[in-house]
Amino acid sequence: MTDIDVATLGEDVPLFEAIRTTRAIRRLKPDPVPDVLIRKVCEAGTFAPSGGNRQPWKFIAVTDAARRQWVADRYRPVFLEYIRPAVELAGKDPAFPERKKKMQRAAIHLAEHLHEAPVHLFVAGWTRRGETQNQALMPAVMNILLACRAVGLGASLTTLHRAFGRECDAWLGLPPNCPTAALIPIGWPLGRYGTPPRKPVDEVLFWNAYDPERDPEGGRSERRTEA
Numbered sequence: 001m002t003d004i005d006v007a008t009l010g011e012d013v014p015l016f017e018a019i020r021t022t023r024a025i026r027r028l029k030p031d032p033v034p035d036v037l038i039r040k041v042c043e044a045g046t047f048a049p050s051g052g053n054r055q056p057w058k059f060i061a062v063t064d065a066a067r068r069q070w071v072a073d074r075y076r077p078v079f080l081e082y083i084r085p086a087v088e089l090a091g092k093d094p095a096f097p098e099r100k101k102k103m104q105r106a107a108i109h110l111a112e113h114l115h116e117a118p119v120h121l122f123v124a125g126w127t128r129r130g131e132t133q134n135q136a137l138m139p140a141v142m143n144i145l146l147a148c149r150a151v152g153l154g155a156s157l158t159t160l161h162r163a164f165g166r167e168c169d170a171w172l173g174l175p176p177n178c179p180t181a182a183l184i185p186i187g188w189p190l191g192r193y194g195t196p197p198r199k200p201v202d203e204v205l206f207w208n209a210y211d212p213e214r215d216p217e218g219g220r221s222e223r224r225t226e227a
Contacts, residue, residue, distance in 0.1 A: 010150030025154030028187030050136035154189030
């Protein structure tokens with residue numbers, strides 16, 4: 001893609017279509033992404049809500065190959081150790097859902113090819129009263145993911161870089177009170193957009209009060225344990 005009309009690209013994608021088809025795309029082409037498109041999706045991030053309109057976000061787009069390799073070399077072992085129990089469970093359990101195995105394979109692919117993703121977009125933000133303002137940063141992340149969908153880019157959200165977060169933040173030049181909250185690998189997609197599997201809304205929507213009798217998950221208050 002060489003001639004891009006940035007002003008109009010993605011502007012005609014209906015909102016609800018974008019919401020329903022913005023799935024995680026972890027298989028990305030190594031081809032470069034124009035800076036103007038990264039600027040556009042980050043601009044979408046700036047329209048997220050934030051308490052008091054404080055807009056605490058900072059976006060750092062890492063495109064240099066050596067710097068992307070630095071991130072990938074640290075991310076890969078952290079991720080592979082994180083997913084290991086789930087992969088072992090999938091190998092032992094004949095009833096393990098195939099769709100979950102597919103997600104595992106895609107996530108492993110991203111970890112093993114992260115250095116090839118042309119853009120590593122870090123979302124950081126100023127803390128307030130000593131706390132990260134995730135209530136503002138995560139809506140900004142969602143706006144960016146939607147914008148990527150609209151302009152034809154593949155993207156996904158990960159936070160596993162926080163396992164080496166202090167090192168990463170310092171490497172990015174961020175002060176201690178402006179930590180990263182998310183990493184979004186961005187590139188041209190190898191896969192296609194599509195509607196991800198979701199529970200029916202009537203299984204998770206309750207009126208006036210939560211009703212455990214209507215909850216297919218059994219009204220368990222404890223956190224479900226999954227590998």
